[in-house]
Amino acid sequence: MPVRLFVCLCLLLASATAGGLGFAVAAAPSTITDVVLAPAAPEMLGPIEEAGRAGWACVPEHVAEAKGWNDAHLPVETTK
Amino acid sequence: MALRQGRLLVRMLAVFVSALVFFVAQRATPFAQMYQPTPSAKSTDPATLQNLAVATEIHKRFALGLRALELHEGARAAGEFTRILALHPKEPQGSTAHYDLGLAQAQLGHLAQAQTEFKAAIELDPGFLAAMANLVVVALGRNDLAAARAAADLFLQRAPGSARALYSRGLVALRTGDVATAQADFARLTQVNPASATAHYTLAVAHIQANALAEGERELRLALDRSPSYAAARLALGTVLLRLGRRDEAREAFELAARDSNDPAIRNLAVSMRDSIAGTH
Numbered sequence: 451m452p453v454r455l456f457v458c459l460c461l462l463l464a465s466a467t468a469g470g471l472g473f474a475v476a477a478a479p480s481t482i483t484d485v486v487l488a489p490a491a492p493e494m495l496g497p498i499e500e501a502g503r504a505g506w507a508c509v510p511e512h513v514a515e516a517k518g519w520n521d522a523h524l525p526v527e528t529t530k
Numbered sequence: 531m532a533l534r535q536g537r538l539l540v541r542m543l544a545v546f547v548s549a550l551v552f553f554v555a556q557r558a559t560p561f562a563q564m565y566q567p568t569p570s571a572k573s574t575d576p577a578t579l580q581n582l583a584v585a586t587e588i589h590k591r592f593a594l595g596l597r598a599l600e601l602h603e604g605a606r607a608a609g610e611f612t613r614i615l616a617l618h619p620k621e622p623q624g625s626t627a628h629y630d631l632g633l634a635q636a637q638l639g640h641l642a643q644a645q646t647e648f649k650a651a652i653e654l655d656p657g658f659l660a661a662m663a664n665l666v667v668v669a670l671g672r673n674d675l676a677a678a679r680a681a682a683d684l685f686l687q688r689a690p691g692s693a694r695a696l697y698s699r700g701l702v703a704l705r706t707g708d709v710a711t712a713q714a715d716f717a718r719l720t721q722v723n724p725a726s727a728t729a730h731y732t733l734a735v736a737h738i739q740a741n742a743l744a745e746g747e748r749e750l751r752l753a754l755d756r757s758p759s760y761a762a763a764r765l766a767l768g769t770v771l772l773r774l775g776r777r778d779e780a781r782e783a784f785e786l787a788a789r790d791s792n793d794p795a796i797r798n799l800a801v802s803m804r805d806s807i808a809g810t811h
Binding site for chain 1: 588589592593596599600621622623625626629630633636655658659660662663664667668670671685689691692693694695697698701704705719722723726728729731732735760762765766769796
């Protein structure tokens with residue numbers, strides 16, 4: 451096969467692949483949103499001392515019942 | 531005469547001092563015991579001594595186990611808490627040991643065992659919110675969505691106002707396709723936390739998944755009002771605008787997302803989507 455023809459075929463194949471990929475990306479934004487942009491799970495709460503969760507200083511239990519977003523140590527993803 | 535009186539005085543003084551020392555010694559012993567830092571057994575009863583030995587061992591192993599957790603030495607921590615549980619501690623030490631053992635297992639990557647330990651903690655202490663919270667996280671990590679949903683429902687039932695309970699349940703609902711529950715839970719979160727950009731973002735994701743694109747756009751714009759460089763929200767907005775047929779606005783959103791993102795995956799995706807729109811123009 452002539453080199454020129456071979457190079458043209460490769461370029462054609464690459465373009466078709468890129469175009470197909472672009473089409474797929476443009477055509478399936480909902481799938482991408484679901485996968486890439488899904489909200490993250492929160493981090494696990496930390497250890498509890500021997501006195502247990504009922505102590506006034508038990509941070510993990512307070513975090514678990516907190517009403518505020520930051521007090522509950524929920525993900526803050528605004529830097530992504 | 532004076533000498534005799536002096537000797538008599540000395541003898542009387544010696545008797546007085548002896549009596550005083552005896553009296554003080556009798557009274558001082560209970561005070562000394564009150565201020566002793568380590569309780570000492572007042573009994574030679576074998577059962578009492580055995581209980582004291584077990585209590586001391588539990589106390590020391592908790593300290594060692596917590597220190598190991600702090601140092602991310604999961605294996606050592608697991609050993610300590612396993613030994614504590616073998617001593618059949620009373621509450622709250624029992625549920626607490628199960629909880630901390632769950633954390634140790636999670637550190638080791640043994641999520642199934644971690645899930646078991648958090649469940650055991652809740653069985654011993656049905657109001658243990660921190661254990662419920664961690665149980666949801668671990669179950670999600672294992673993709674055990676049924677267990678995650680059960681734990682999240684229980685968590686929310688026990689703590690209806692808890693932000694973490696709402697978020698966890700909403701997240702599980704999203705993953706299982708129960709978009710109505712996700713929308714409701716995240717909406718409650720935004721009502722309590724209107725200033726949180728991420729709260730609006732999570733609600734937007736639920737709306738988008740429910741195909742409520744107008745509502746999704748609204749929440750994403752609220753998120754971006756609160757945090758203009760929130761690249762993930764900007765990227766999501768671009769996908770919504772694209773689905774609504776507003777290609778020029780979508781392209782601009784992807785451009786901004788690519789510019790603002792610190793996350794390579796989001797940046798590359800934004801660039802790909804921007805370029806795909808340009809390619810099909």
